[in-house]
Amino acid sequence: MNHCLIPVMSYPEIIMQSGKGSYLFDTSGKKYLDFNSGQFCTILGHSNVNLEKKINKANLNLLHTSTGLLSEAVINASLLINTLSGSLNAYSIFLSTGAEVIEFCLRYAKHITKKNGIVCFDCGYHGLSLGAQSITFAGKYATPTVSNVYTIPVANRVFSKRCIDNILFRTDRLLQENEIAAIVVEPVVSVGGMIFLSEYFLHELRCICTKYKVLLIFDECQTGFCRLGEWFAYQKYDVIPDMVATAKGVGLGYPVSLALFNGELIKYMDFSMTHYSSHQNDAFAANIVLAGIDFITKRKILTKVKQKGKYFLKALQRLTEKNKYLLNPRGQGLMLGVNLKEIHGVDSRVIYNVLAQELLENGIIIQGTDRGRVLRFLPDYLITQEDIDFGLHCLSECINGIYKAYDK
Template sequence: MSLSPEPVPPVGGPQLPQERRLVTEIPGPRSRELSERRAAAVARGVSSVLPVFVRRAGGGVLEDVDGNSLIDLGSGIAVTSVGNSAEAVVRRSAEQLAAFTHTCFMVTPYEGYVAVAEQLARLTPGAHTKRSALFNSGAEAVENAVKIARAATGRQAVVVFDHGYHGRTNLTMALTAKNMPYKHSFGPFAPEVYRMPMAYPYRWPTGPDNCGEEAAAQVIDQIDKQVGAGNVAAVVVEPILGEGGFIVPARGFLPRVAEFCRANGIVFVADEIQTGFCRTGQWFACEDEDLVPDLITTAKGIAGGLPLAAVTGRAEIMDAAHAGGLGGTYGGNPVACAAALGAIETMERLDLNAAARRIEKIMKGRLLELAERHPVIGEVRGRGAMLAMELVHPGTRDPNPEAAGALARAAHAEGVVVLTAGTYGNVLRFLPPLVIPEQLLLEGMDVLAGALARL
């Protein structure tokens, strides 16, 4: 069974062989040479998960400068969902590059920006009239969503959640829950940010069964008592928490919070930067519980690897910001817009929502089998092609970041790119490209099983 209805077409020359191939140790000699150059030229604060330098990529593999071919279970952190060189992305981007690279939409506009906004209005949840504004990064999108919500409500307070991640700008660091590496030494942070408990079923004190109801009640009570609902401009939440460890909120929690927002004139913002664009088997993760957010922020998978982000939402909220209040020199760059249109074309043509659901069926089954055999795996969770396992000290729920790090290093050494995550650093997460061939998924799981057995 193939994960995509048809083969991924070749681009820019012969298609990369879809195989894991190790011809040197990882990293190889050429990558080590480049690492030395990097250390001399690149700031230490910019880190890399795996110091192999890539020269080509596509489908489900990354080929490094030493000729090794690695299985990609990270997608550049959920960015290359359509692959690293999808035909429609390359074709449309190349055509736009040949026409013009930039004019600045705020100076002289162009059709691509408008076309992306139209697609976002079509694809995002809800039948209401929508508007969009385009930016460069997820952090910019979240920051602008807060600006828009404050303009629309005349209020200042922003509510976020434990284990949430929203970016690396000053405001989005304030919204983010995790100190290291995102916030440490970078304060002071923006004020009027209030953090509430998250419905984290695996770690909820009374267990998962009542988690959604109890967590929602706590959140509403704390907002009323500590902030005052009438002071809150926006509630910002990830429908599945990304950097926090792929936490899937207990069912009922998000609808109850959204209902509270509607009743109190609070803008409900779904941060779908990591979850959006087919990643969870739906266009957007909030669709799983029929949520219709007032604003939705997107980035990562929107443009097949080119920098683009968006805020999309109810027209009356989006239009609350004054003319000239939103924008940026590069926001909605024409080449990135062309890439986004190519990415959306690919998602629809290959039905990548269905592909994500098939990935879940294959991977989650294997991960659950591993959890039965290895008590270091406390929980397997996630949805679609956004899956994770939380590692603990056997017999407890105490986080085990050492095991997560050891497993990741073992997988890397054998040519499988995986990522860690979690507030406690104890989560191994999987974000394969949605066009990855099935045999690479299975082989990646075999490598992981071997590493677990040795651990």
């Protein structure tokens, strides 16, 4: 395949040409069921014509202003988000990517608390810009990490009640002994293995943060914008964070991210530090968010995400009862995961890579995580039951074929 792209990763030979709903089509016309809505972004499907028309019309009217000027669209979007955010009483800034919005939250957490420390968990993924990668997987990818990052280890990535109490105890001590500005946590640890954190854990974390006047930042880059059947995951868990970073789905496939700050912060904290970025609070981002909110509200998408999520989870549970190579199905809304059986002496990544290739050849796009041990499903919110059944059937067939070679 001849191209002039910087080789930041390896790609399969297939070249995509178009998309429609839950499907992508390659240059030969072959179709692929996209179980991951792109990179979890095209939540209302690929090339949703009604939506695109609305967005294009708004963009033809106004796309961009200088950083120091506001548009009607961005004001309206911030007011709508404020209403949807409920008890958070959110104040927003519109940015472009997940890493950028995490970086923004860290910058302001340090500024408004006048403290430097940031606490994260070693299984968290928060992006790859310098600050974000310093808190991603304990700074594993950062050379060097930024200073004053404190990582809490989660042994074997297990969040049982006993492990949680241990993690909470360590967190309490860390916050007591150090100058900490904020803790960053994903309500669903996705890249780290599709771990659905308990309400108990998130509540207790909230209490510890309040006790030591440390800000609680929810990284909702994946869970935000209805993925779990609520606008934001914090609403599902009934835990009010101080800051929320969201991205991916909020942009419907366009590069849009959003930071939500608790209204209480805005009232009582020091916001004397300015922030400039060429694309902050663009009309472009607001046009997309406004179109998304309109579509989601009018078509009752929150209810649909809950219904389809339940259907998907049941189908996944039925599959794991029949297929011994799939274990521990789990999910909330349209965010689901299942473990692949590990074979003694075989690197889980090897099996996963063969499986991903085989699935692609069979027209299914699924991503693995946690070094190939877990498959994750974050489809678009309009996916049909037929497509869920079809995709899971293909998955099961491919798995049976592949494991025959390894499970002897």
